[in-house]
Amino acid sequence: MSEFLEEDGISFTPGKIQIDDMLSVPEMLRRAGEATPKKVVLERKSSFSNQWLPMTYKQFIREIKQVALGLIAWGIKPGDNVAIMGSTSYEWVLFDYALQFAGARGIPIYETSSTEQADWIVTDAKIVAAFVDNHTLRNVLQPLLKKHRHFKKIWVMSDGAQAQLAELGFGEDEAQIDTLISNQKADDIWTIIYTSGTTGKPKGVELTHRNVLHVAMNGVLNEDLMKVLAMGKTSRTLIFLPMAHVFARFINVAMFYAGTVVGYSPNTHNLVSDMQSFRPSFILAVPRVFEKMYNAAEATAGSGLKLRAFRKFTKVAIEYSRALDTEEGPSAKLKAQRRLGDKLVYSKIRDITGGRLKYAISGGAPLGERLGHFFRGAGITVFEGYGMTETSAPTTVNRPNKIRIGSVGTAYPGCYVKTAEDGEILVKGDHVFRGYFGDTKETAAAFTEDGWLRTGDMGRIDADDFLWITGRKKExxxxxxxxxxxxxxxxxxxxxxxxxxxxxxxxxxxxxxxxxxxxxxxxxxxxxxxxxxxxxxxxxxxxxxxxxxxxxxxxxxxxxxxxxxxxxxxxxxxxxxxxxxxxxxxxxxxxxxxxxxxxxxxxxxxxxxxxxxxx
CATH class of the missing domain: 3.30.300.30 (ANL, C-terminal domain)
Known part of the structure; x- marks a missing residue:
């Protein structure tokens, strides 16, 4: 796509690699496991304590294969669509990868969905079976078992689904899994994610293995983003956003490729406790999380002198961050004020997150310049990015050596971004989805005649290739x-x-x-x-x-x-x-x-x- 660079107004960042036609997500994980079997890839929270228990690639892949064999024994076939409905957890990820190892696809359903909302996905994607968190969610899907002949089974994760499938698959030939993985190609469908939508019925976004691997692997291999996503042995991330959302799903694939230790927090009410015990070095979140963090810090400051001090050092953090973007940098006086603010205010905010949090990635909606400067001044740099389900999550992102707070950054590695004459943001690249499931009319409408994805968002690209979002076209x-x-x-x-x-x-x-x-x-x-x-x-x-x-x-x-x-x-x-x-x-x-x-x-x-x- 290098010919696009001849056009004016295109933001582009080169990617390190092109995805091989025979590479798939399960193949990527299999290779990583074979290369570094003893490397800790994730940590699971103990059911009996607040401790996080390490799991190596070898252990993780063994559990995936056990479940995959059970799925095959039950009757799951290559190309089958199986729903996963539940909160973010190790089990969600385990069953997702087990389905991929069996040649099938995990189709997310939000745990907040009603029976009617789930019915549309079960119907449209021809769901053959489902995994749910608990019996409450089973009750949501139960009526659909009787309604659809193709929908035949619901496994309850909290009721021994993993053990049941491992037992069912005992004695199956493990070699068939390798064959099923090898048969998957980069342009095969990896998943179908139904856009939650603000109007009308959700559309099924077909994402291929190439789509998600393009952003996962090129992001990890980018020199700047590597500082955030893969900081060696100290890199850890806690995923708490819904795995039903493309943002969390993409970052999960990227972390497995990077070898970053991952943890999962299924209940946002326990998020502070989980962050303090897991101690992530970076997180991904939506702006509301950062708004809540700031508001909670302001609220706990109380009133009187403490509240005035908090507000004073809020201004110091913002001024310090803004000064970082100037040629002369922060003054000696501002540096001294910032050091004092760190002792009295900023360090306490970092302690809430476990004390090691240095970076965060924010997407889904604008964070706002004020909050962006505050957190950077307080020692937690929030990199805003932009993307959508149809782009496998990221399309633009700020990064350590190329950041402009208030913008959503420059083009993500391997992605092309420009704006139309009316200001609509247009996107191209191997991360762009192949179409809406079963809907050729909507698919055609989503692209321009020369193949650029119409995002429906309005924006502008400045002289340094940073993208600034100005709103939704329809809004x-x-x-x-x-x-x-x-x-x-x-x-x-x-x-x-x-x-x-x-x-x-x-x-x-x-x-x-x-x-x-x-x-x-x-x-x-x-x-x-x-x-x-x-x-x-x-x-x-x-x-x-x-x-x-x-x-x-x-x-x-x-x-x-x-x-x-x-x-x-x-x-x-x-x-x-x-x-x-x-x-x-x-x-x-x-x-x-x-x-x-x-x-x-x-x-x-x-x-x-x-x-x-x-x-």
Missing amino acids: LIVTAGGKNVAPAPLEDSLRGHSLISQVVVVGDKKPFISALVTLDADALPQWLNNHGIEPMSLASAVKDPQIIAAIDRAVKYTNKNVSRAESIRKFEILPLDFTVDNGYLSPSLKVRRAEVLKDFAPLIEKIYADKLSHI
């Missing part, structure tokens, strides 16, 4: 006055406030911009305590003058960075938060904007009918 707001407003920057800025959970900016065909805001129920009690306010319920808080005033100040702060035509003129605090359960968040935690606009249409109309304003 662009055009006010009654004809002003084009991208809601994302306004929403991202507001979400940085400790009281705010979610924001939806509205104003299409309206005279001005407004916002619907939800409160963070977890942060509310501490915020009230810090401000000397009596405890109150969420229902009371949305009407409380002091809460409204705090949101008002946050809105005014956000408005400083935009023109008056783009500024938020009114806002309403909703009496609930957006969750997956109530349908306002997708399983990948993106706001279902269409659902919000539909259900709160009367309130939105009232905002524009009412002449009174909070601002």
Whole structure:
């Protein structure tokens, strides 16, 4: 694809390798196991203590093969689609690879999915069997056993599924696994991931072995990214994002290739405890995790002198990080302030993560410049990246020697990125999916005539090849006055406030911009305590003058960075938060904007009918 470099405005980073036509994900893992059988590849948390127990490549592959033989004995055939529905765990990964060793494919279903949502995937992908975490999830899929003749079996991970399959496969010829692996080619389907979608039925994204290996292997072999992903014997990562999401699945493959020690945290309520005991050197997360980390640190600072000190050193960290990007660098005074801040504030934040966390990769939504600078100034550099399910996760990423906070970085190794005349981001490369499962019409619509993937995201590429996201093409707001407003920057800025959970900016065909805001129920009690306010319920808080005033100040702060035509003129605090359960968040935690606009249409109309304003 070197001919693309002759065009202007293309961001490209060379990749080290081209994927061999006969290489597959299970073949890559088999080779790694044969080369370094005694190398510790992952650690499993003990059921009886807080200790993490090491597992070598040899042990891991032995367990994979035992389950794979059981699957073959049961009747799983090459090319079969088998669902995996559960939280991120060693077992999720074990069954995923066992299916691949048997020539089949693991098709993720989000553990939050309803029977109706799961039914679409079972139907569309012709699922023949499924693995589920527990009997609660079994009950979600149970009605589908009777409904579909092709769907024949549900194994419950917590109810001895591994042992059952290992016993079933006892006596099977292990040599057949090697044959099944060798028969898989780079352009065969590795998995089908159904986009959680904010509208309509999810589409099945066909990802090949070549797609995911292209980003996994080229990322690990890139000199800059290697500093993050594979820092030798000290490199460790804890995966807690859903394995049903392409982001976690890709990084898992990359870590097995890199030989980085991996751990899995299935319950986000135990995330702090797991990070403190596992002590990762880097993590991957979505912006909400970093927002929560900052808000928790601010909340625990309390009030009075401690809170003022926290806010002072927050500014120091941000100023220090910004100074790193200047030619002269941080001044001696700023360095001294930063050292003091490290003793009083920053080291405590790092302690929460286990004390060894140096890097983090953030994707899925914009992090925001302020948080990016704060964490880098505090000693944890967050590298923002950009991608989608259709690109096997990464397409652009910041990296240690090439970072511009607020951007999503330059092209990922082996990937090509440019923008169309209207600003839509277009992508090419071996990481781009081959099509939507069984949907040639949608597949054709996803590409330009000359083969570039239409992402649906808007952005710009600066003179140094950094990509800046400006919003979603379909979400662009055009006010009654004809002003084009991208809601994302306004929403991202507001979400940085400790009281705010979610924001939806509205104003299409309206005279001005407004916002619907939800409160963070977890942060509310501490915020009230810090401000000397009596405890109150969420229902009371949305009407409380002091809460409204705090949101008002946050809105005014956000408005400083935009023109008056783009500024938020009114806002309403909703009496609930957006969750997956109530349908306002997708399983990948993106706001279902269409659902919000539909259900709160009367309130939105009232905002524009009412002449009174909070601002």
